[in-house]
Amino acid sequence: MADRISSRRFRQAYWKEPLIFELSEPGMIGHTFPSIDSDIIDMVGDIDTLIPDVLKRKHAPNLPEVSEPRVVRHFTRLSQMNFSVTQGTYPLGSCTMKYNPAENEFSANLSSFLWAHPYQDESQVQGSLEIMWELEQWLSEITGMSAITLQPAAGAQGEFTGVLIIRAYHKCISEECEQRTEMLIPDAAHGTNPASAAMAGYKVVVIPSDKEGLVDLDAVKEAAGSSTAGLMLTNPNTIGVFEKNIGEISGIVHDAGGLLYYDGANFNAIMGITRPGDMGVAVVHLNLHKTFSTPHGGGGPGAGPVGVVKELEQFLPIPRIRKRNDGSFFFDYDLPQSIGHVQSYYGNFGVLVRAYAYALALGKQGLKKVSETAVLNANYVAHHISNLDGFTLPFSKDAPRMHEGVISAEALKESTGITAMDIAKRLLDFGIHAPTIYFPLIVNEALMIEPTETESKEELDLMIEVYREIAKEARESPDIVKSAPHSTAIRRLDEYYAAHPKSLTLSWRIHKQKQQG
Amino acid sequence: MSWKHPWIPTTDEMRQEMLRSIDMKDITDLFANIPDEFRLGHDLDIPDSRSEIEVTNRILELGRKNKPVNDGRAFLGAGVAPHYIPAAVVSLGSRSEFVTAYTSYQPEVSQGMLQTLFEYQSLMAELLDIDVVNSSMYDMATSLAEAVRMAVRVKKRNKMLFPRTMNPVHLKVTETYTEPVGIDLELVAFDHETGLMSLDDLNEKMDSSVAAIYIENPSYLGTFETQVDEIAGIAHDAGALVIAGVDILSLGVVRSPGDYGADIVISEGQPLGIPMSYGGPLLGVFGCVNNRKLVFQMPGRLVGMTRTINEPHDRGFVLTISAREQHIRREKATSNICSNQALMAVQAAIYTSLLGKSGFRELGETILYHSHYAAKRLDQIEGVNAPALDGPFWKEFVVSFQGIKAETVHKELLKRNLHGGVILSDQFPQFGESMLLCVTEIHTRETIDELVSAVSDIMEGAQ
Numbered sequence: 008m009a010d011r012i013s014s015r016r017f018r019q020a021y022w023k024e025p026l027i028f029e030l031s032e033p034g035m036i037g038h039t040f041p042s043i044d045s046d047i048i049d050m051v052g053d054i055d056t057l058i059p060d061v062l063k064r065k066h067a068p069n070l071p072e073v074s075e076p077r078v079v080r081h082f083t084r085l086s087q088m089n090f091s092v093t094q095g096t097y098p099l100g101s102c103t104m105k106y107n108p109a110e111n112e113f114s115a116n117l118s119s120f121l122w123a124h125p126y127q128d129e130s131q132v133q134g135s136l137e138i139m140w141e142l143e144q145w146l147s148e149i150t151g152m153s154a155i156t157l158q159p160a161a162g163a164q165g166e167f168t169g170v171l172i173i174r175a176y177h178k179c180i181s182e183e184c185e186q187r188t189e190m191l192i193p194d195a196a197h198g199t200n201p202a203s204a205a206m207a208g209y210k211v212v213v214i215p216s217d218k219e220g221l222v223d224l225d226a227v228k229e230a231a232g233s234s235t236a237g238l239m240l241t242n243p244n245t246i247g248v249f250e251k252n253i254g255e256i257s258g259i260v261h262d263a264g265g266l267l268y269y270d271g272a273n274f275n276a277i278m279g280i281t282r283p284g285d286m287g288v289a290v291v292h293l294n295l296h297k298t299f300s301t302p303h304g305g306g307g308p309g310a311g312p313v314g315v316v317k318e319l320e321q322f323l324p325i326p327r328i329r330k331r332n333d334g335s336f337f338f339d340y341d342l343p344q345s346i347g348h349v350q351s352y353y354g355n356f357g358v359l360v361r362a363y364a365y366a367l368a369l370g371k372q373g374l375k376k377v378s379e380t381a382v383l384n385a386n387y388v389a390h391h392i393s394n395l396d397g398f399t400l401p402f403s404k405d406a407p408r409m410h411e412g413v414i415s416a417e418a419l420k421e422s423t424g425i426t427a428m429d430i431a432k433r434l435l436d437f438g439i440h441a442p443t444i445y446f447p448l449i450v451n452e453a454l455m456i457e458p459t460e461t462e463s464k465e466e467l468d469l470m471i472e473v474y475r476e477i478a479k480e481a482r483e484s485p486d487i488v489k490s491a492p493h494s495t496a497i498r499r500l501d502e503y504y505a506a507h508p509k510s511l512t513l514s515w516r517i518h519k520q521k522q523q524g
Numbered sequence: 525m526s527w528k529h530p531w532i533p534t535t536d537e538m539r540q541e542m543l544r545s546i547d548m549k550d551i552t553d554l555f556a557n558i559p560d561e562f563r564l565g566h567d568l569d570i571p572d573s574r575s576e577i578e579v580t581n582r583i584l585e586l587g588r589k590n591k592p593v594n595d596g597r598a599f600l601g602a603g604v605a606p607h608y609i610p611a612a613v614v615s616l617g618s619r620s621e622f623v624t625a626y627t628s629y630q631p632e633v634s635q636g637m638l639q640t641l642f643e644y645q646s647l648m649a650e651l652l653d654i655d656v657v658n659s660s661m662y663d664m665a666t667s668l669a670e671a672v673r674m675a676v677r678v679k680k681r682n683k684m685l686f687p688r689t690m691n692p693v694h695l696k697v698t699e700t701y702t703e704p705v706g707i708d709l710e711l712v713a714f715d716h717e718t719g720l721m722s723l724d725d726l727n728e729k730m731d732s733s734v735a736a737i738y739i740e741n742p743s744y745l746g747t748f749e750t751q752v753d754e755i756a757g758i759a760h761d762a763g764a765l766v767i768a769g770v771d772i773l774s775l776g777v778v779r780s781p782g783d784y785g786a787d788i789v790i791s792e793g794q795p796l797g798i799p800m801s802y803g804g805p806l807l808g809v810f811g812c813v814n815n816r817k818l819v820f821q822m823p824g825r826l827v828g829m830t831r832t833i834n835e836p837h838d839r840g841f842v843l844t845i846s847a848r849e850q851h852i853r854r855e856k857a858t859s860n861i862c863s864n865q866a867l868m869a870v871q872a873a874i875y876t877s878l879l880g881k882s883g884f885r886e887l888g889e890t891i892l893y894h895s896h897y898a899a900k901r902l903d904q905i906e907g908v909n910a911p912a913l914d915g916p917f918w919k920e921f922v923v924s925f926q927g928i929k930a931e932t933v934h935k936e937l938l939k940r941n942l943h944g945g946v947i948l949s950d951q952f953p954q955f956g957e958s959m960l961l962c963v964t965e966i967h968t969r970e971t972i973d974e975l976v977s978a979v980s981d982i983m984e985g986a987q
Contacts, residue, residue, distance in 0.1 A: 019633060024639070026639070026642075026643060026646070027643050027647070027873075027877045028643075028646065031880075035880070036880065036882055036883065037612075037877065037878035037879065037880055037883065038610050038878040038879050038880075038883050039883075039886070040608075040883075040886050040887055040890050040965055041890075041965075043889075043890060043893050044968075044969040046897075046969055047893050047894065047897040047969055048893065050897050050900055050901070051892075051893050051896045051897050051900065054889060054892050054893060054896070057892055057896060057916060057918075058748070058777060058778060058892070058916060058918070059748065059750050059916055061750050061752070061753070061779070062741075062748050062750055062752070062778055062779045062916075063777070063778070063779060064775065064776065064777055064778055064779050064780065065779070067776070067881050067882075067884075067885060068650045068651050068653075068775060068776065068780070068881065068884060069650045069881070070647065070650055070651070070876060070877075070879070070880045070881045070884065071877060071880055071881070072880045072881050072882070073877055073878075073880060075612055075878060078612060078616075078874065078877045078878050079612055079615075079616060081877070082616040082619075082640065082873075082874055082877075083616065083619070084636075085635070085636040085637075085639055085640050086616070086619040086621040086622055086636050087621065087636065088634075088635040088636040088639075089621040089622060089625055089633070089634055089635070089636030089637050090621075090625065090630075090633035090634060091620055091621045091622070091623070091624040091625040092624040092625070092626075093620040093621070093624045094621070097626065099626055099629070102626050104626055106531055107620075107623070107624045108531060110576050110579055110580070112618070112623075113580070113583075114579075114580075114583045115801075116618075117583065117584070117587045118592045118594060119587035119588070119589075119590035119591070119592045120587065120590065120801060120802065121592070121799035121800070121801050122592035122593050122594040122606070122799065122800065123590050123592065123593070123800065123801070123802040124593050124598060124600045124604065124606065124800050124802075124943075125603075125604065125800065125802055125803030126600050126602060126946050127591070127593065127598065127600065127943065128934070128938055128943065130938070131590065131591035131938075131943070132590055132591075132802065133589040133590070134586040134587055134588065134589030134590035135590055135802045137586055137589065138586055144570075145570045145571075148568055148569050148570055149568060149570065160662040160663070160666070160804065160805070160863075160865075161662065161861070161862065161863035161864070162862065162863060163850070163860040163861055163862045163863065164662065164666075164860075164861075166860065167860055171700070171704065174704060197850075197851070197862075198849075198850035198851040198852065198853070198854045198857065198862075199850050199851075199860050199862050201850075201854040201855035202850035202853075202854060202855060202857040202859065202860035203860040204855065205855035205856070205857075205860075206673075206701075206704070206705075206859070206860050207704045208704035208705050208706075211854070211855040248557060249555075249557040249558050251557045251558070251559060253559075253562070254559060254561065254562070277558075278568075279564060279567070279568050280555055280558065280563065280564060281555075281558050281562045281563055281564055282562075282564055285562055285564070286562050294863075296863065300531075302620075302623045302624045302867075303624070303625065303626045303627070303863070304622065304623055304625075304865075304866050304867025304868075304870075305622055305623075305625040305626070305627065305628065305634075305637040305641075305866045305867060305870065306626075306627040306628070306637070306641075306659065306660075306825065306863065306864050306865075306866030306867075307660065307805075307863040307864040307865045307866045307867065307868075308662075308804070308805035308863070308864075308865050308866075308867060308868065309863035324700075325696075346700060347696055347697070347699055347700035347703075348665070348693060348696045348697045348700055349666075349697060349700055350662065350663060350665065350666070350697065350803075350804065351603055351604075351663045351664065351665040351693050351694070351697065351792075351803065351804075351806065352603075352604075352693075352802070352803025352804055353802065353803050353804065354803075354804055355804040355805040356801050356802040356803055356804050356805075357799070357801040357802075357804065357805050358804075358805060360583075364579055364583060366570070367571060367574055367579050367582060368529075368531075368573065368574055368575075368576065368579045369529065369531070369573055370570060370571050370572045370573030370574060371567045371568045371569075371570050371571070371572060371573070372527050372567075372572065372573045373529050373531075373532075373573045374568065374570075375567075375568070376527065376529065376532055377532065379551045379554075380532050380534050380539075382551075382554045382555070383534075383539065383542055383543070383551060383554060384534075384542075386546055386548070386554055387542045387545070387546055390545075390546040391545070391546075403557075406556070406557045407548075407553065407554045407555070407556055407557065409554075409557075431630065432630075432632065435630060435632060435633050440630065440633065441629075441630050443629075446851075460531075460532050460534070461531055461532065461533065462533075463533035463534060463538075464534060464538045464541070464542060492632045492633070495632040495633045496632065496633070496635045496636075497631075497632050497635055497832060497838055497840045498632065498832045498833070498834060498838070499632065499832065499833050499834070500631050500632065500830050500831070500832055500833065500840045500841075500842050501830050501831055501832065501833045502830065502842055502844070504830050504831060505828040505829070505830035505842045505844040506828070506844045506845050508816070510830070511828060511844070511845065512828055512829040512830075513645060513655070513656045513657075513814075513819075513826055513827075513828055513829075513844075514642075514645050514646040514649040514655055514656060514657065515643075515646035515649070515650070516646065516649050516650065516655055517655050517656070517814060518829060520655075
């Protein structure tokens, strides 16, 4: 083990790779198209007149001229300077960076799926429709909700969709839309919750956490009233603990006339164990790019399906998939109460195929085993790291963690000056991605660690030992931690310089303008 | 034997050992915080676990129920379109280092993604002739919706003018995004002969409450808006912004929106090497002029160039000016967007790098030839009018039919193993029985000729 925890176990590739623009050589080409058929040229004649002068491009865009081999080498080199879950442990809290099965990629990349046009005749896309319909059924069962829409492209869009559905409920059913202007949101919630509520026109009322790090029931009681539209609850919450008072929270919100929204970002902990639909929840969203293993692509695409109770089905986005008696599928656009379209078409279908293949492979036995193992791994890591000198596990000490644990490095900072940021950077030197840091804000020097079920005990033990090693370094040779990372493609970058008005450079053309003064 | 799965690398023995080491007896102890009343007392009613072979067989079975349109026999557009994807885009874009990374929160180990996204932003900026492009939105429809909200924030005005010829679904998504905050959306009339915006109607609807005018170029109906300078002038004279929605692939031959004064530019990035994938994942391109008032109101992530803190100050890239975003600003953020379409932006960057300066021109001209050839040949058929509008067009055009329903033409084409365009008869009844055809580089003279002879055959049958 001693050998394995050495920071020499990892050294990221580094290429001093120019920008693609800097590789440009006049006259070089990277791709060609077939020459135009002579019959076509004869028939069409002079194309110069086809685009009116006022709309002709007078100067060719300043795009680089690079050969195909150089383009291939360029992006291959860049890819080598990018850490990913296929290379090593990536325990970013709240992000559920689990292994992305190769089978998912095979499935989504069948030409029958890639080359389906969204407006193709329904008779030619029955396979796509069947996948979406079946996935809806399964997600409905997994969440305990009555119906699902697959349209939202990401978790945040799922939240926005869900909040619009709550708004439609108050407009059409409770008829109190004018009066219900507030959305209650716990202070530990992800930033997308208040942002989504605000986009839907709501005033955000922040609910503080109690001394256990859970939603403060008294604060909910005080805040809930005739202007409450709903409460958005992340469960398990962002310190990784299940909100055991969800029954009471649900009761308070309902008594006030509001609806309970369940942020399923952390659903990886509860599949086959408990269901939002059984807890008095009206709307829930899932993140398929987390729980259902669809790759995150360096920032996206995701998929954020939304589930609702029976009464809210009428408000789901247009269109909805239906099954005919003969077993064929079609889209239903006749939904007068719907909140409308949230996407051009039906959502990120390519992501849905991956989630479908994943759910099919794991099935009822596997999804439950996923959650059990993810929770075991999170507890194992949280227990052993918080037992190291310098680390603690704040809030709800006796409650087991769910998908993740939030460790505080405050004690280490007090004794050595080493911060959560330093630890994050030093972890990179050992070939382990940093956890999410400084979130949630209720934990000082927060290290939010979510190992997921696809890390083995061996990998987890290694991670724990690396934390032990870094804590030791913090006491014995703090400079090496403060100046980390050392083994990555590049050393610590100047974020202040990046954002400063004088040096802010958001594109190659801005860079050139700055160079020319 | 206990239940095992290749994706869960923990044996029963390890599980017991791990439980012991954290002073737990049983897995169920870990769920102690979940009240008994909410524990699921039974298995989920979903299928049993399957082996990889079984999953593959099921996926292949479902795939056989689809008919892929990579044979150049479908003439469908209206938002996304079949375009050729170079093999190098597929190969590089599927490298797991890009595919299986999260958002680049630790820039020192994520320079590959960050530099690629900076290049994406820069390449789009050159095509669009606009300085700042973010690192992606979900699709063109949500780009438009966010652009409208941004214009309203920047201008503190509440009205938005749209051309009646715009993509109707983009308008619907914009309605969903703007209705809760009460933005007033109005449509400007158009000339039915040419597809051009009616400047009289525009002037009539223009007032000091207008935050922006939207120009779609080419429009949903395929025709170019040639009065771009006049429209931009009207907007700017009234202190309003111009939002332009363009076909990004056309910009090798068509004037850039930055050149005619657009303040915010949006596009659908799908033609840049991204499969249609039944409508998603797509790529929302979103840019604006380099004016702090606008840039700091922009939604979405931005990658910026910077340098290492310590000398020798190596060049590097980071996510920047994120004080606009939800994870910092929460309810005061410019948007709730978090996950975006980064991998699609990677594919678009690779595609644009390959095509380069001459490739965009070559492709733009190829499409111009193909679509005009198709229109000219179709127009020779008795009872067919192609294009049905007189205005100049590039990739898509309206074709109208006399004496037969567009729906019938569509069905007859399907019987001949061809797929016509989106039927417009309901969306734009003023053109009668009509459809919107889309012709690109993947259509050949042979497939276009087959379409023409099929339509001719169908029309003859209808007489």
